[in-house]
Amino acid sequence: MMDLVKSMMIAASGLKAQGGRMRVIAENxxxxxxxxxxxxxxxxxRKIPTFASELDRAAGVERVKIGKIERDTGAFGERYEPGHPAANEQGYVKTSNVNTMIESIDMGQAQRGYEANLNVINTSRRMLNATIDLLRR
Structure with a gap:
């Protein structure tokens, strides 16, 4: 029974980590x-979330958590807009280095990871309830 509880604890940490990842992607x-x-x-x-593992000594499980939020060092884009207050001498304005296509793909992966962890929790909960029902008989 403890293994089911541990699996739920690990999956819950995965839920929290994927939720944090989705927040960073939404900000991007x-x-x-x-x-x-x-x-x-x-x-x-652009911000890039990383994951880290931490040992929960009390429970004896390794959990995942959001690690350091790093900055993407990729080049900024440029847009020709000579009337913009931030335009350089050639009329170009620096734009964010966020690529919405990449962010959309990352968001989909984060959502699938979130759903997978949620499925682990639901399955473990059902198995735990079935075990308790068997022990009552």
Missing amino acids: MANAGSTAKTPDGEPYR
């Missing part, structure tokens, strides 16, 4: 169209 998507505010400034820089 919300800022995808941002531009620099000044000609020498930088627009929003």
